[in-house]
Amino acid sequence: MGSETPLHLPIIDFSKQNLKPGEPEWDLTKADVKIALQDYGCFEASFDKIPIDLRKSIFGALEELFDLPLHTKLRNVSKKPFHGYVGQYPTVPLYESMGIDDSDVAAKVDAFTKNLWPQGNKSFSTTIHSFSEKLSELDITIRRMIMESFGLVKYIDEHLDSTNYLLRVMKYKGLETEETKLGLNAHTDKNIVTILYQNNVEGLEVQTKDNNWIKVKPSQDSFIVMIGDSLHALMNGRIHSPYHRVMMTGTETRYSLGLFSIPKAGHIVNSPNELVDEEHPRLFKPFDHVEFLQFYYTEAGQRSQSALKTYCGM
Ligand SMILES: O=C(O)CCC(=O)C(=O)O
Numbered sequence: 001m002g003s004e005t006p007l008h009l010p011i012i013d014f015s016k017q018n019l020k021p022g023e024p025e026w027d028l029t030k031a032d033v034k035i036a037l038q039d040y041g042c043f044e045a046s047f048d049k050i051p052i053d054l055r056k057s058i059f060g061a062l063e064e065l066f067d068l069p070l071h072t073k074l075r076n077v078s079k080k081p082f083h084g085y086v087g088q089y090p091t092v093p094l095y096e097s098m099g100i101d102d103s104d105v106a107a108k109v110d111a112f113t114k115n116l117w118p119q120g121n122k123s124f125s126t127t128i129h130s131f132s133e134k135l136s137e138l139d140i141t142i143r144r145m146i147m148e149s150f151g152l153v154k155y156i157d158e159h160l161d162s163t164n165y166l167l168r169v170m171k172y173k174g175l176e177t178e179e180t181k182l183g184l185n186a187h188t189d190k191n192i193v194t195i196l197y198q199n200n201v202e203g204l205e206v207q208t209k210d211n212n213w214i215k216v217k218p219s220q221d222s223f224i225v226m227i228g229d230s231l232h233a234l235m236n237g238r239i240h241s242p243y244h245r246v247m248m249t250g251t252e253t254r255y256s257l258g259l260f261s262i263p264k265a266g267h268i269v270n271s272p273n274e275l276v277d278e279e280h281p282r283l284f285k286p287f288d289h290v291e292f293l294q295f296y297y298t299e300a301g302q303r304s305q306s307a308l309k310t311y312c313g314m
């Protein structure tokens, strides 16, 4: 007791030169992705395709956004639950977040920006859009690798076309005391893949399958890749979608952002027959992601240990 090495997430390098389908580097990385996602549903990705000045300026953009008056931030509304402004919750008083739908599409980011800064804010929208566009390449690479790993090459284009991106930006206020406080409740993500990036303030924790919490310590050039419930269901349970939470300590403000790939409204998430056999019976009924999300935010959805199983488990 007491001498155990601290738990950490697998680290996978996506900065290699020859990371292209068909190259040996691709297959080696793909094998690591599969193991990490089966075991943890999560890994740390080093990815150098986002220039360092953009990685730095993204936090300036977030600070500027959250410094807007509350009545302005409340203009960030969405028909989809949890896609607009979230904050001022008594259970998570440190947490505030906003959502930018289709953040990889310049016109959509411009419209979001204009809603909050009617006079315009070009540097904000350029930063958010460039960051999202570059990070979406990592999302695509990872999803391609997952589909290939499970023999689903013929579905790759259809799968990639079935999602949109949401960029959620988060602020967690620093503390005035020495305690540790909950920043964000433990949850599983409900989407396909989430890629998180944060400033230098740690706090993210990911739960292992044997119920230990890994304190995530990403570096400036690493991103945390996490599987959501919809991909867990699409892959008939072959990859894990982990519980995670944010625990805050210290006085510094934590800024983070997540690029969420999300099934389009009306798209039915349904595991292909290739993933169903005697050893792997079908686990979930086909479902519409937006309807699942609506269920998740009902009382029954919030009460269930796994909203996914309650909603569409076989
Ligand atoms: O702030 C973070 O690092 C995690 C945020 C998160 O889990 C979420 O938005 O779903």
Ligand SMILES: [Fe+2]
Binding pocket: 187, 188, 189, 194, 244
């Ligand atoms: Fe999450």
